[in-house]
Amino acid sequence: MSAPVAPLLEVRDVELRIGGLHILRGVTFDVRENEFFTVIGPNGAGKTSLLNVLSRIYHPTAGSVAFDGRSLLEVRRTGLADLGIARTFQNLALFEHMDVMDNVVLGRQRLMRSGVLTGAVWWGRARREEAEARQACEPLIDLLGLGDFLNRPIRDLPYGIKKRIELARALAVEPRLLLLDEPAAGMNDEETEELADWILTAKQELGVTVVMIEHDMGMVTRLGDRALVLDFGTVVTIESPRAAIADPRVISAYLGDETEEADDPTATGTIAVGIPLGQDRKAKHA
Template structure:
């Protein structure tokens, strides 16, 4: 069973900011191809975990391994090169660039030609760009963004821009994709669309996902397993149905016994 040989191993993670402990002994595994969700009340430490996974924060204690390679202490660029990509709750698109150019930026770390040959657009540089544009077009087709490919990102409808954010992360060809509140600010129709695209990505691409999301309906529909944080401590891990019925989880969310 894949979960016996996890793709991602997080062990005893501790993250402090001065006298505040954001994460306290957090441990979990994520299996190959799994969609693993992390939930919890505001301030529980969900985003702190993501920031440790992609190198923005360096935990004081604990270890993180991706397919046997240690991530702890590495820079965000080094971690990205190992196959970790992330979407952001607040859109990080370049507003004046077209959608296709924003997705091409996700390919940057995969490009090997130098600046001069790139400027001349000759030989190897030309062949490389054509190959990368072909890969980006496949993502545009997967996420049904064809009619928006030439539109500046700043003019995209909000739901489409969130989809483009997902597309740029996929353009990095990640093995581990961190989804940071992918449906934040969306209406019901946009949320249902995003759920469909995430499901399709999982079906078609060899990528493992970790989802942080406040929309519990989305989490319970999509996640294989769910980890629940409260004040930086893991209070439950399991399949969605069992987590929903956990008294500690109910208390953390509702502020009292069920």
């Protein structure tokens, strides 16, 4: 009988306190290699804080985080790319004056070894590495359908295309683990659906493991293999996305106690009323 395969990412009993705030409380979960793992929860649940722990922006107060058997808490933030971990953020961080290829190539900096001097004068090794990086990024440009926008400045492109460029830049790191922080934030339904297609295509073609925070439940149920639900920094459940959003505890976390007024959350892939942080939820936890 074969031994069980160790998870790619292991999070154990993670606590996070910042000042007087207790943000994460004993968070424990595993992510298997090639899995599409989603993290959902109401506003203020601790989702982005959890991603900040995984990407070494925050250091947890207690607990452990391991990637491929190695403690991430002993790795500097600048060393994550060398391990094969890449991240996108809610807000775009593209260089607006540069074109698409220049932005995507920046994702390959960890693979380039030129010194400051040769890089500054773009000579010798630096010039060769630049050419190699551009060549290596061409399949990503094709994979994400960015060829038609290649030589246009970022500032002239639609928001949905910019999100796709940011995804391509993260994939240029050649990650084994891709962390996505609300990739559909600020997008309309059509843009969200299109971006979901590109994310799924990239995952399938490149074999990358994904951990994604997202508020759009249609996107979560379509893409996710499992969903971790957080509420006030505590794990509510970890199961399939459709099972998770149908869980009475999850509906209660989003909507307060008035669950009898909620629509069937599995009918459209969304949790009832669009998930604003309503007065009922505030009063419940006051």
